[in-house]
Amino acid sequence: MIQSMNSVREAFPILRDKVQLSSCSQSALHVDVKNAIHRYVNTWEESGMDWGGWMQACENARAQFAKMINADLDEIAIVSSVSHGVSSVASSLQNEKRKKIFVTDFDFPTVGHVWLSHQENYKVEFIKNKLAETITAEDYRNQIDEETLLVSTSHVSFYDGFKQNLKEIATAIHEKGAYLLVDAYQSLGQTPIDVKEMEVDMLTAGLQKYALGTPGIAFLYINKKISERLTPKITGWFGQHDPFAFDIKNISYAEATKRFDSGTFPMINGFAAETALTILNDYGIDKIEQQLELLSAFTINEAEEKGLIVKSPKDIKKKGSNTAIYVKNASEIESKLAQQGVILSARNDVIRIAPHFYNTKDDIRIAIDKLTEIL
Numbered sequence: 001m002i003q004s005m006n007s008v009r010e011a012f013p014i015l016r017d018k019v020q021l022s023s024c025s026q027s028a029l030h031v032d033v034k035n036a037i038h039r040y041v042n043t044w045e046e047s048g049m050d051w052g053g054w055m056q057a058c059e060n061a062r063a064q065f066a067k068m069i070n071a072d073l074d075e076i077a078i079v080s081s082v083s084h085g086v087s088s089v090a091s092s093l094q095n096e097k098r099k100k101i102f103v104t105d106f107d108f109p110t111v112g113h114v115w116l117s118h119q120e121n122y123k124v125e126f127i128k129n130k131l132a133e134t135i136t137a138e139d140y141r142n143q144i145d146e147e148t149l150l151v152s153t154s155h156v157s158f159y160d161g162f163k164q165n166l167k168e169i170a171t172a173i174h175e176k177g178a179y180l181l182v183d184a185y186q187s188l189g190q191t192p193i194d195v196k197e198m199e200v201d202m203l204t205a206g207l208q209k210y211a212l213g214t215p216g217i218a219f220l221y222i223n224k225k226i227s228e229r230l231t232p233k234i235t236g237w238f239g240q241h242d243p244f245a246f247d248i249k250n251i252s253y254a255e256a257t258k259r260f261d262s263g264t265f266p267m268i269n270g271f272a273a274e275t276a277l278t279i280l281n282d283y284g285i286d287k288i289e290q291q292l293e294l295l296s297a298f299t300i301n302e303a304e305e306k307g308l309i310v311k312s313p314k315d316i317k318k319k320g321s322n323t324a325i326y327v328k329n330a331s332e333i334e335s336k337l338a339q340q341g342v343i344l345s346a347r348n349d350v351i352r353i354a355p356h357f358y359n360t361k362d363d364i365r366i367a368i369d370k371l372t373e374i375l
């Protein structure tokens with residue numbers, strides 16, 4: 001069913017009186033996601049507990065995530081954050097012969113922190129310092145070698161929205177026999193991801209950005225040909241074949257990537273995630289990407305016409321929704337805009353305009369006008 005923009009926007013009550021363009025940080029609350037959270041709270045209040053129903057919501061969320069990235073259900077683990085997902089991968093590769101891990105300068109810092117915390121097991125290197133948007137598959141090809149175990153990098157940059165061509169970098173990395181682990185937190189929900197077609201080995205993403213959900217839940221994909229031979233050290237009873245066997249003396253990992261589940265699922269967040277991912281899958285990520293490309297081009301144009309300095313790539317195919325505008329005092333500007341009902345997100349020296357499928361050119365025009373006024 002084709003939805004009109006009005007009916008799309010009605011489902012996000014905040015849009016009645018505010019301009020929310022902060023999907024690189026927190027997307028707007030959909031009324032069905034709010035109701036899903038209430039459903040959890042209501043069953044808790046009315047039934048006391050409903051383990052079966054609560055676990056099922058998380059399993060449904062796992063299935064929706066698998067669908068969104070074209071993975072099999074048993075290739076997905078439920079984790080609590082991207083940091084947790086990357087840590088689990090790091091914990092499971094310690095016995096591999098190869099020891100070099102590559103990260104890029106424009107990855108979200110948590111990824112660097114996780115790998116650097118494992119330096120007794122790995123040699124961590126950074127792909128040589130270049131502007132993000134000039135990094136290509138050739139840089140990976142030239143800089144990694146036969147000692148490289150894994151490249152850990154992001155699909156879309158949190159800072160300026162730079163989008164990497166995953167298929168091309170996967171090919172370059174696989175030529176050296178290394179794995180590719182993708183942080184897709186900034187791409188999930190705004191651009192299609194097909195882990196099979198892109199030949200991504202591992203991928204992790206949370207729900208708070210373009211995926212319309214909450215923090216507290218994330219997913220980890222590992223191709224089952226790889227995960228079947230891994231033994232995660234960040235683990236727990238949910239990562240076992242039968243958590244409810246309550247067998248403390250034996251460890252028996254679950255099949256494929258489900259062995260990367262660990263403790264009790266983050267249930268309330270699972271309710272939100274199930275609904276949020278279903279909304280996005282039903283709407284269609286291809287369609288969302290098409291809308292966002294138009295809004296991206298519009299944002300760059302408007303910003304440049306007003307004399308603002310755009311730090312994001314100008315080539316729409318090389319960026320996600322986020323357009324980063326250079327400003328000196330970004331956090332202060334974020335607060336001033338919020339006081340005027342415009343929600344943008346600051347990072348270092350940029351303020352990020354990050355629309356989603358519920359935003360319009362008018363939203364962007366208003367945001368840029370107010371930003372220009374304040375500057």
Ligand SMILES: Cc1ncc(COP(=O)(O)O)c(C=O)c1O
Pocket residue numbers: 080081082083084108110154156157158183184185186206218
């Ligand atoms: C690309 C990216 N990765 C990771 C994170 C943080 O992940 P988490 O807090 O789930 O560990 C963020 C948060 O802003 C992000 O933008």
